[in-house]
Amino acid sequence: MERRRRIDTISDPAFLAELTAVDNAELRSRRAMCTELDQELSYYRRLVHGRIDMVAFERRRRRGEEQRSLVDALPDILGDTPPPATGHATVLLRDVAPPDLPHPGRRRIDYLLGDDVLTRLETVEDETLDRFDVALREEEREVSQQRAVVHKTLDALGAELQRRYRLGLTSVDELLDR
Secondary structure, three states: OOOOOHHHHHHOHHHOOOHHHOOHHHHHHHHHHHHHHHHHHHHHHHHHHHHHHHHHHHHHHHOOOOOOOHHHHHHHHOOOOOOOOOOOOOOOOOOOOOOOOOOOOOOHHHHHOOHHHHHOOOOOOHHHHHHHHHHHHHHHHHHHHHHHHHHHHHHHHHHHHHHHHHOOOOOHHHHHOO
16 A cells, blocks of 8 residues: 555545544544644745745845855744844754654655755855755645644644544543543
8 A cells, every 4th residue: 555645644534534423533643644644844844935935145245245154144034033124034053853754765854954055055056045945945836735734734734633522522631531
């Protein structure tokens, strides 16, 4: 049997079909899968945003607006102060614990987030930097779309758990038992 990606499993209409017939343990298992996937996608998205900020820094450096090297600027790029004109929220990576990620190399993002690309950022041609920026932004959109699916699914699962609680079909202790 072919193993499906969790996002494909969660996106399948059958995942939410006839939730009223699913037992509480299965409902909690599905919710746990969605929560774990959301944490993984959130982590990836933060990493992508950090890389987008690094590309934006490199563009500013090439225009003469920055004199520091990428390595020297990393604490500011990934720190508490937003870099100028990035167009999105600051990414705080220092205090983010990485989730237990499944097998590396399985997604395009593994290439986009690779350190080898970052070590070459100052030396790549402008066209390559442009392609990297476009790829990162496409990946950010894809990850955000996947997170939206996960959140919609979590909402549906949560609504079913709330319905069961209101009707007395489960106990508070059972709901909190994760």
